[in-house]
Amino acid sequence: MTREERLLAAVIDAVDTLVDDFDLIDFLHTLCDRCTELLDVTAVGVMLADPGGRLQLIAASDEHTRLLELFALQHEEGPCVRCHADGTARLNIPLDSPVTAAEYPLFAAQARAAGFAVTHALPMRLREQVVGALNLFDAREQDIDAADARVAQALADVATIAILQHRTLAHANQERAQLRAALSSRIVIEQAKGILAERWDTGVDEAFAALRRYARAHRTGLSALAQRLIDGELDSDALRRA
Amino acid sequence: MSSRGDLAAVVETLRLAPSGGLIDADPADCALSLGVDGVAVSALMGEGASELLWATSGASTVLEDLQYTLGEGPGPDVANSCAAVLVPDLTKVPADRWPALLPQALRAGVEAVFCLPLHIGGACLGTLTLQCAAAGPLPERDLADAWIVANTLTSVLVRNAERWTATAEDGSDLYRAVVHQAAGMISVQAEVSLAEALLLLRAHAFRQGTPVVRAAEDVVARRVHFRNDGDEPGASGRRRDCTRP
Numbered sequence: 184m185t186r187e188e189r190l191l192a193a194v195i196d197a198v199d200t201l202v203d204d205f206d207l208i209d210f211l212h213t214l215c216d217r218c219t220e221l222l223d224v225t226a227v228g229v230m231l232a233d234p235g236g237r238l239q240l241i242a243a244s245d246e247h248t249r250l251l252e253l254f255a256l257q258h259e260e261g262p263c264v265r266c267h268a269d270g271t272a273r274l275n276i277p278l279d280s281p282v283t284a285a286e287y288p289l290f291a292a293q294a295r296a297a298g299f300a301v302t303h304a305l306p307m308r309l310r311e312q313v314v315g316a317l318n319l320f321d322a323r324e325q326d327i328d329a330a331d332a333r334v335a336q337a338l339a340d341v342a343t344i345a346i347l348q349h350r351t352l353a354h355a356n357q358e359r360a361q362l363r364a365a366l367s368s369r370i371v372i373e374q375a376k377g378i379l380a381e382r383w384d385t386g387v388d389e390a391f392a393a394l395r396r397y398a399r400a401h402r403t404g405l406s407a408l409a410q411r412l413i414d415g416e417l418d419s420d421a422l423r424r425a
Numbered sequence: 426m427s428s429r430g431d432l433a434a435v436v437e438t439l440r441l442a443p444s445g446g447l448i449d450a451d452p453a454d455c456a457l458s459l460g461v462d463g464v465a466v467s468a469l470m471g472e473g474a475s476e477l478l479w480a481t482s483g484a485s486t487v488l489e490d491l492q493y494t495l496g497e498g499p500g501p502d503v504a505n506s507c508a509a510v511l512v513p514d515l516t517k518v519p520a521d522r523w524p525a526l527l528p529q530a531l532r533a534g535v536e537a538v539f540c541l542p543l544h545i546g547g548a549c550l551g552t553l554t555l556q557c558a559a560a561g562p563l564p565e566r567d568l569a570d571a572w573i574v575a576n577t578l579t580s581v582l583v584r585n586a587e588r589w590t591a592t593a594e595d596g597s598d599l600y601r602a603v604v605h606q607a608a609g610m611i612s613v614q615a616e617v618s619l620a621e622a623l624l625l626l627r628a629h630a631f632r633q634g635t636p637v638v639r640a641a642e643d644v645v646a647r648r649v650h651f652r653n654d655g656d657e658p659g660a661s662g663r664r665r666d667c668t669r670p
Binding site: 210213214217221222330333334336337338340341343344345347355356358359361362363364365366367368369370373374375376377378379380381382387406413 | 432433434436437439440468469470471476544545546547548549550551569570572573576577579580582583585586587589590598599602603604605606607608609610611612613614619645
């Protein structure tokens with residue numbers, strides 16, 4: 184399995200236990216509530232794929248039976264199923280249009296019966312993988328604009344990361360290691376500047392310029408070069424002559 | 426556009442790929458939307474080290490610097506426990522909880538601190554610290570929003586890490602770039618490791634009662650050096666920082 188596949192597997196494994204995790208579910212409920220306010224829609228739900236690849240409702244902005252049925256229906260068909268399958272957002276879907284009825288006959292009929300006019304589905308992504316979908320419903324016939332769509336996607340990402348927070352520690356440690364490595368690659372350059380500036384009795388900018396020149400001439404990365412200098416594997420005189 | 430609050434705009438801009446630097450969004454907007462006077466985000470680098478990534482200027486930056494210099498405070502506590510530390514009134518905290526930090530934080534004009542972990546499971550990536558000049562609890566709604574921001578920041582850190590590696594060569598966009606430069610210089614002057622050099626710098630800042638960034642600027646500008654004092658040849662490990670005549 185690739186790293187992404189392992190992460191995905193961990194998330195999928197977690198779906199069954201997530202419903203017992205009060206803190207997370209509580210957070211997702213709050214998030215759904217805020218979604219309805221921020222995006223001015225009627226109802227919001229977070230759907231997550233289970234190990235069989237079927238979408239399950241994890242949290243919703245309200246618990247009306249008709250709404251819950253509407254989410255439950257999307258085991259089989261509906262914009263969330265499509266959104267989950269190809270990772271593309273489906274926005275401003277009119278529930279009374281013949282096209283929608285043809286595409287999702289059961290879902291469209293039930294959604295209309297529940298009093299909704301428009302629905303939207305946004306992918307919940309972990310890197311390239313889609314782990315679920317954020318589903319919005321509006322009782323009024325109003326579309327969301329591009330800015331609202333970006334906010335909706337941002338909130339879908341928040342839901343995703345909240346769920347990811349409950350992955351195994353091994354995966355979490357990988358993410359942390361990656362973040363530290365990214366920052367360290369910058370820190371070592373600053374440290375190397377200081378080392379050279381002191382050895383040569385120059386300014387840090389001059390030291391940086393020399394580091395850069397050497398890195399370019401030797402087609403090596405600046406961070407790797409700085410690390411070699413720090414580890415004493417590189418003669419600073421050689422750097423100066425570059 | 427629908428009637429969305431500031432929070433939506435903050436979450437939206439946080440998600441944008443940074444055009445340069447580490448995080449593009451304006452921390453002042455974030456503070457405003459959460460109803461606090463300042464915010465700061467630090468990444469935890471292990472062994473008590475942290476890297477300030479994003480902060481409103483003024484008290485929030487000072488508070489991060491103080492905690493970094495002194496090694497104590499809500500941020501280090503959150504780093505250890507990976508659980509939120511909410512302090513609605515710093516004046517009511519027992520003096521022995523953070524003995525060095527408390528008086529200096531109050532002097533910096535901070536009376537309330539709310540620090541949340543940026544975590545994935547039990548792994549704490551960093552901290553989000555909100556501060557207010559006036560004591561008082563954070564309303565439930567603002568705290569809920571702060572958690573949304575914290576989760577967004579966690580995803581931003583995870584996503585941006587790859588990009589940061591790629592753009593490391595573009596120059597110094599770390600808040601504390603000068604601290605690492607100074608550590609490099611001190612390591613040469615005092616013939617110690619970079620980790621020890623950083624400790625020397627922090628200790629110097631602590632003794633002088635200055636922020637570590639200020640102390641580092643003095644080193645890089647060569648107003649202060651950490652060479653062995655000529656009067657103490659061979660002094661074993663007792664290297665002293667001294668100001669040039």
